[in-house]
Amino acid sequence: MTVEPAEAPPLGGQEGNDAPAIRITALGRERSVEPDARESVIELQDVSCFYGSFRAVRNVDISVAKQRITALIGPSGCGKSTLLRTMNRMNDLVPSYRTEGTILFDGQSLFAPGVDPVAVRRRVGMVFQKPNPFPKSIYDNVAFGPRINGFKGNLDELVEHSLRRAALWDDVKDKLKQSGMALSGGQQQRLCIARTIAVEPEVILMDEPCSALDPRSTLQIEELMAELKQDYTIVIVTHNMQQAARASDTTIFMTMGDDRAGYVVENGETIQIFTNPKHRLTEDYVSGRFG
Amino acid sequence: MSAASITLTHRRPIGERIIERLLFLAAALGVLTTLGIIAVLAFETVEFFLQISPIDFFTGTRWSALIKPQSFGVLALVSGTLLVTAIALVIAVPLGLLAAVLLAEYAGTRFRTIVKPILETIAGVPTIVLGFFGLNFIAPHILRPLLGADNIGVFSALNGGIVVGLLITPLIASISEDAMRAVPRGMREGAFAMGATKFEVVRKVVFPAALSGIMASVILAMSRAIGETMAVVLTVGTKPQFTFDPTESVQTMTAFIVQISIGETAQGSIEFKSLFAVGATLFVMTLALNLLSGWVVRRFRTGYS
Amino acid sequence: MTAAAPAARSAPRFEPALMRRKLTGTIFYGACLASIAFLMLALALLLFDVLTRGLPWLDLDFLTHPPSARPARAGVLTSFIGSLEIGVIVGALAFPIGVAAAIYLAEYAADSRLNRLLQTNISNLAGVPSIIYGILGLSVFVRLANLGPTVLAGALTLTLLILPVVIIASIEALRAVPDAQREGAYALGASRWQMVRRSILPAAAPGIMTGIILAMARAIGEAAPLIIIGAFTFVTFVPNPISGQYTVLPIQIFGWAQQPQADFQGISAAAIIVILALMLILNGLAIIVRARLSRHIQW
Numbered sequence: 001m002t003v004e005p006a007e008a009p010p011l012g013g014q015e016g017n018d019a020p021a022i023r024i025t026a027l028g029r030e031r032s033v034e035p036d037a038r039e040s041v042i043e044l045q046d047v048s049c050f051y052g053s054f055r056a057v058r059n060v061d062i063s064v065a066k067q068r069i070t071a072l073i074g075p076s077g078c079g080k081s082t083l084l085r086t087m088n089r090m091n092d093l094v095p096s097y098r099t100e101g102t103i104l105f106d107g108q109s110l111f112a113p114g115v116d117p118v119a120v121r122r123r124v125g126m127v128f129q130k131p132n133p134f135p136k137s138i139y140d141n142v143a144f145g146p147r148i149n150g151f152k153g154n155l156d157e158l159v160e161h162s163l164r165r166a167a168l169w170d171d172v173k174d175k176l177k178q179s180g181m182a183l184s185g186g187q188q189q190r191l192c193i194a195r196t197i198a199v200e201p202e203v204i205l206m207d208e209p210c211s212a213l214d215p216r217s218t219l220q221i222e223e224l225m226a227e228l229k230q231d232y233t234i235v236i237v238t239h240n241m242q243q244a245a246r247a248s249d250t251t252i253f254m255t256m257g258d259d260r261a262g263y264v265v266e267n268g269e270t271i272q273i274f275t276n277p278k279h280r281l282t283e284d285y286v287s288g289r290f291g
Numbered sequence: 292m293s294a295a296s297i298t299l300t301h302r303r304p305i306g307e308r309i310i311e312r313l314l315f316l317a318a319a320l321g322v323l324t325t326l327g328i329i330a331v332l333a334f335e336t337v338e339f340f341l342q343i344s345p346i347d348f349f350t351g352t353r354w355s356a357l358i359k360p361q362s363f364g365v366l367a368l369v370s371g372t373l374l375v376t377a378i379a380l381v382i383a384v385p386l387g388l389l390a391a392v393l394l395a396e397y398a399g400t401r402f403r404t405i406v407k408p409i410l411e412t413i414a415g416v417p418t419i420v421l422g423f424f425g426l427n428f429i430a431p432h433i434l435r436p437l438l439g440a441d442n443i444g445v446f447s448a449l450n451g452g453i454v455v456g457l458l459i460t461p462l463i464a465s466i467s468e469d470a471m472r473a474v475p476r477g478m479r480e481g482a483f484a485m486g487a488t489k490f491e492v493v494r495k496v497v498f499p500a501a502l503s504g505i506m507a508s509v510i511l512a513m514s515r516a517i518g519e520t521m522a523v524v525l526t527v528g529t530k531p532q533f534t535f536d537p538t539e540s541v542q543t544m545t546a547f548i549v550q551i552s553i554g555e556t557a558q559g560s561i562e563f564k565s566l567f568a569v570g571a572t573l574f575v576m577t578l579a580l581n582l583l584s585g586w587v588v589r590r591f592r593t594g595y596s
Numbered sequence: 597m598t599a600a601a602p603a604a605r606s607a608p609r610f611e612p613a614l615m616r617r618k619l620t621g622t623i624f625y626g627a628c629l630a631s632i633a634f635l636m637l638a639l640a641l642l643l644f645d646v647l648t649r650g651l652p653w654l655d656l657d658f659l660t661h662p663p664s665a666r667p668a669r670a671g672v673l674t675s676f677i678g679s680l681e682i683g684v685i686v687g688a689l690a691f692p693i694g695v696a697a698a699i700y701l702a703e704y705a706a707d708s709r710l711n712r713l714l715q716t717n718i719s720n721l722a723g724v725p726s727i728i729y730g731i732l733g734l735s736v737f738v739r740l741a742n743l744g745p746t747v748l749a750g751a752l753t754l755t756l757l758i759l760p761v762v763i764i765a766s767i768e769a770l771r772a773v774p775d776a777q778r779e780g781a782y783a784l785g786a787s788r789w790q791m792v793r794r795s796i797l798p799a800a801a802p803g804i805m806t807g808i809i810l811a812m813a814r815a816i817g818e819a820a821p822l823i824i825i826g827a828f829t830f831v832t833f834v835p836n837p838i839s840g841q842y843t844v845l846p847i848q849i850f851g852w853a854q855q856p857q858a859d860f861q862g863i864s865a866a867a868i869i870v871i872l873a874l875m876l877i878l879n880g881l882a883i884i885v886r887a888r889l890s891r892h893i894q895w
Contacts, residue, residue, distance in 0.1 A: 088484065090480065090483065090484065093480075093483065095399065116614060116618075118486050118487070118488050118614060118617075118618070119486065119612065119614055120486075121483060121484055121485065121486040122485065122486030122610070122612065123486075125484060125485065126480075126484040128477060128480060128481065128484075130477055132475070132477035132478050132480065132481040133481075134478060134481070134482070134496055134500075135478075135499070135500055135593045135594075136499075144482070144485065144487075144495070145485035145486065145487075146610070148485065148486065148487050148491055148495070148617075149485075149486055149610045149611075149612045150610055150611035150612055150613050151610055151611075152610075152611060181594065192481065195485065196484070196485065199485055199486060199610070200610070304787070306789075307787055307788065307789055310789050311700075311704060311789075313696060314696050314697070314699055314700035314704060315700055315704075315705075317692075317693050317694075317696035317697035317700060318696075318697040318700040318701055318705075318714050318763075319714070320693060320697065320759070321697065321714060321717050321718045321721055321759070321760065321763070322714065322717055324721060324732070324756050324759075325717055325720070325721060327732055327736060328724065328728060328729075328731075328732050331731060331732055331735040331736065332728075332731070335735070385631070386631045386634065386635065389627055389628045389630075389631035389632075390628070390631050390632055390635065392628055393628040393629070393631070393632060397625060397628065405632075406632055409632070409635055409636055409639060410635070412639060413635065413638075413639060415810075415813065415814075415817075415875060415879065416642075416817075416872070416875070417816075417817030417818075417819075417846050417871060417875070418817070418819075419817075419819050419846045419849050419850050419853075419868075420642070420646070420849070420868050420871070420872070421642070422850075422853070423646070423849065423853050423864065423865070423868060424641075424642045424645060424646075426853060427645060427649070427853075427861055427865075428641060428642070428645045457635075457638055460635065486612070488617050488618055488620075488621045489621055490617075490620060490621030490624050490625070491617065491621070493624075511723065514723055515723075517725070518724075518725025518726070518727065518728075519725070520725070520726065520727050520819075520820035521819050521820055521846070521850065524850070525850070525853055525854075545725065545727050545820070548727055548730075548731075548824065549727070549820060549823055549824070552730075552823050552824045552826070553823060566731070567731065570727070570728060570731045573725060573727070573728065574724065574725075574728050577723060577724065577725055578720065578723075578724070581719075581720055581723040582720070585716075585719075
């Protein structure tokens, strides 16, 4: 019987040494105390995002609380997606991109030398705006991540478990061999969620996951998010204010400044942001006066 | 002032219709060409088969058109062609695919400005030049020193295979590159987001998704290799024999056709007519491969929603 | 929709083995680079061999003399002129016919069954080996039409050879023109031909011209079809385009390369340099033409 790891492997990918003891939320662990509401899993300190010499996002200071749903809202083009994609170093794929400032994930700097984006991305997963299942079978879609990451265990069980958690198992349990692309839009997105959670990340980033879906599927995904936050921290970028108001615990409002760089205007509990915003801009946005 | 009467309907002017007819004729020229090819090959081949039995032709392994005793077993020529083609594919498929992956997945603009012109240059060199290269450089400076002058002559299937392989590499590279580029970016991102390395994304997502295009490129390259003439004429030799030994000199179908045409062969003789029968065999083989490649793309194409 | 109650079980373990995976990736990348290096090396060796063999023989005499049994006195004059004659005639024929066919297929008959048939046919023709076109030309132009083994017969044969390529390139160039152009012209009351001539063709011109120049370069490099038709390898007089015997550069190269003496290999290499220079000029011309003509086009 294998011993449960007591600490997360350092981001550099070397197996455990004397990293500080950090609790990880692995599946199957007995749920214990309600996590400290102020405990943050991702912290951004004075973060700016650049494409070449163009600054897309400036001076962001935010915390993402563990096992909560944090929503990033704001008008189009204000850098919400850019900021999100920095958190799992997806932006590294763009050659001219660079980040300034510090991002801490579980207390470790995300951009420290020796940190491998490949290792980061297993622990910080992402679901995209347009569902992007592979042209493989449903089973192989979900099994892709575990296989790559050297999963040692019962793959069938993991696939079933992930599909159940994504509320897709009942729909597909008889057709696991069918192509993932034959599913409907909402099902495809849930498949993408299933395969993301199959590698057991700690955080799930969602980039407008419902904007390509119909209202019924959207609602299903929102219900799913509420379930998932018991085990994962979720950060969601959304255009849909009602969605943010419904589904999230914390809301961060961004907008674009005169220098075309996005910045954070206000950051707080969702209820407060929507009923009693502190800034004029926030109030204008949530009441629909712009954006 | 009377209102100008505007006719809303009118027959299309004569000029338009003539132009359309002319354009149609130009397009139909293609059909004429195909019919012409088929007619010529069929007619002459039938004439040939009046004198030589088709069974002997298609199953015989000895080909000797100019040297008595005459024998017209086309398998000797076909084996020469296929031997050269096989060697060419062994060289071109790995080279072409690696180049394609580099261009599609790894290369920035810096790389592309170097790699693309190289591929296009190789593709644009007249094939006789590549034959010259094989004859004057590859055989004497590479093959014979490496394998021993006793083991391989100036002419060999291997020499021809190397040269033809270089020739068809750009074809595989460019079609496969297009196929890989067509894979949507979102699919790659999805794989990256789960912690895949770049090589894993290429190997497990992009390559399988582009597979139908890649297979088609290989089939087309094979067809091109089979039809290649000048590069093999200088490198492979004029010794038709049914063999799989790459160090041997052989003769391909195309090289035989050239040999007969250059020589003093009388135009009504059976040797001359055999040219058409060999040509017909060549035509059918390449046509079959071209159609196969189209079918492969249609049948196995990955649908991206 | 409720999650299965998490049973107390051992947590599944992942062994990401990052080092090994990254190493594999690096090795693969290295292989990709090696393949390009190999191709570059092959090209470099080819040029090196040709240049070292041929440059000593390349002088003004070489360019202005006809071939001779003695390598020292041989030249490429006749074959060069033959290539030029062929190239010009092929270009002059393939241009109108190819563009006309492309216009028909792209603009007039789009998407009908007939159109698809014609297009498939042309794609297949593009894949037919060049030597087969030689056989066709032999039967139709040399014998049937009684043109004999002349430049004209050769040019007609090569025209048929490159026509599919010209048509396909032209269709692509025409298709690249956005539909907005067509709709705009129609909205102003233009007939189809007017729209094509005034609006689409100028826009597609760079792509079409490039395609034709490259096809001409290809035709000039062809030897096999012309050999079948009866082009000779030893022609000492400047050919009369319509009725004379003739030869072209690739065939001259071939003829000399077949002689065992090293001197003949030398002049063969010199002739290769000439044809490569010609290819370079044509490719350069294609690039210039494209750049010049596309200056006015901005979508």
